[in-house]
Amino acid sequence: MLTRPSPEGKAVDTALARLSETIGPRITRAAGILADHGRSEAYHPPCPPDLVAFPETTKEVRGIVTLCRDLRLPVVPFGAGTSLEGNAAAPQGGITIDMSRMNRLLAASPEDMDVRVQPGITRKQLNAQLRDTGLFFPIDPGADASIGGMASTRASGTMAVRYGTMKDNVLGLEAVLADGRIIRTARRARKSSAGYDMTRLLVGAEGTLGVITEVTLKLHPQPEAISSAVCAFPDLKAAVDAAIAVIQSGVPVARIELLDAVMMRGMNLHAKLGLAEAPHLFFEFHGSKSSVAEQAETAQALAGEFGGQGFAWATSPEERSRLWHARDNTLYAGLALRPGARALVTDVCVPISRLAECLVATAADIAESGLVAPVVGHVGDGNFHLLVLHDPDSAEELARVKAFNERLVRRAIGLDGTCTGEHGVGFGKMDFLELELGATVDAMRLVKQALDPLGIMNPGKLFRSPPAPGGTP
Structure with a gap:
């Protein structure tokens, strides 16, 4: 657990008593629930809140926020808890507002x-x-x-x-x-x-x-017709170049995903796909039956120009579901490569014309570092992820993994990209946001100060700012 100052115990006790009067048992300090709301799939140490509230209406949310304002307690909104950069953790304690009951x-x-x-x-x-x-x-x-x-x-x-x-x-x-x-x-x-x-x-x-x-x-x-396909390539650059060619040709592909050879090995272990352990592109096409067929034919021809082989189709709902279910579970597929390991799951995004350059340099960095770091990417828009596996009990290995992640982010920013294409900043990438945007972060601080002068709203996220009441970022 991160060492962090906690709000005054009296304020927490007061909040618990007052909210118990308005939302009853839907405010809790049960240890198991606090723990569940302080951890995620991220590699970051857990940061549980002091209380968790489960509102059912906007009025109840307003009551919780108003009370937190009066008591100077941090407010941390919480969805499904799948954040990867500590976005929904509570490094300064306070009240986590779990929105799961507001699901209509x-x-x-x-x-x-x-x-x-x-x-x-x-x-x-x-x-x-x-x-x-x-x-x-x-x-x-x-x-x-x-x-x-x-x-x-x-x-x-x-x-x-x-x-x-x-x-x-x-x-x-x-x-x-x-x-x-x-x-x-x-x-x-x-x-x-x-x-x-x-x-x-x-x-x-x-x-x-x-x-x-x-x-x-x-x-x-909903599209009239959907078709999916997978295709293997001789190397990573060929797969990326094929993806770029498909996008630049104007094919309105719905999905185009890159998985490197290491990730394919993990997927075969986890999902029993039985595909070649080589870089692959996963495609999906949406539209009318004729347009889907035309898109697929164009993509297949372009893939062939870059050495793509074994273009395999998945047209039935069951086949497509199996394929994309395996893709959606790449975290567990990656972890299958090293049982007992944890993954630093990171992402960057670069202009699509620089994607091959970034990925090839990153692959060389992985090899030189001796790391196991399977790659999966939404290459149609220049975004890719790595699952950097490491021993959770080895401080030396974690330090090496973090150093690799910093080099990756600096490489992406140097190519006019971003430190995060979709995971967000949380507290995991605060320093990188400063590197990427410079003085623009000062403007963000001004907006934050104007809308949240007491610093109670999810403090310690996005950027370092003046200390919130009861703690420091």
Whole structure:
């Protein structure tokens, strides 16, 4: 556990007593629940809160935030807990607001292709309820993340190359600010020139400016036909060059995922796919039957120009599900390569024209460092991830892994890329945000100070700022 100052015990006791009067047993300090809300799939040490609240309405969220303001207690919004950079951890203690009970679909408008939901609904729950409308929500970060968490971290995932990221698919938000005010950032119109874009400001803010209590989302038509395919390549550069060629040729591919030879070995161990242990591209095509066939033929021809072999099709729902389920479980596939290890899961994103350069240099760095670090990437938009395996009990090995991660991030930024394509900053990449954006981070601090002058909203995330009451970042 990280060493961190805790809020005054009296303030925590007062919060527990007052909230017990309003939400009853839905406020708790049970040790197991605190522990569950202080850890994630990340390599970072756990940081549990002092209390966990489970609100069911925006009014209850407002009451919790207002009480935290009065008592100077940190507020940490929590979705499904799948964050990878400590985004939902509580390094300064305080109250974690678990949104899992706020999981309703509030209003759907199929004719306008939008939907209004509470933040705790997960993307799979949402799509299950939309099934009969002929519409779906396409953003797929792999895990069954909550919509509020996805908005807070500006998530994207495997289908961003066609459908965009959360910033492109959130029409508006309801949020509770640090002073207890409830705001709506936009109406349902598809475009607006009315003032500051508060929606985009809160999307990606990781709960540091307010607690999201409703999200209005764009929906997309369910495709008439879907086809998936996998293709092996002689080396990593050939696979990346093929992916770039597909994108630059204008093929509206829905997904194009890269898995290196090491990751393919892990996937074969975990999911029994039986594919060649060589770099692969996983494709998915959406559209009419004729357009899907045309897209696939073009992609297959382009892949062949770069040495792609064994273009294997998955057209039935069962085959596609098996393929993408294996892709979505790459964390466990990677861990299968070294039982007992933990993974530093990191990501960077570069302009697509620099992707091959970045990946080839990174592969050489992995080899020189003697690390096991399988690669998986959303190469259609220049984003890739590494699972850097290490012994959790070896301080020396963890230090070596962190040094590698720093070199990776510096390499990406040097290629005009970003320290994180979709995981967010949390407290894991604060220093890298400064490296990437420089004085722009000072402007972020000014926004934070204006909306959260007491520093209670998810403190210790995104950037180092003046100490929050009761602790230091």
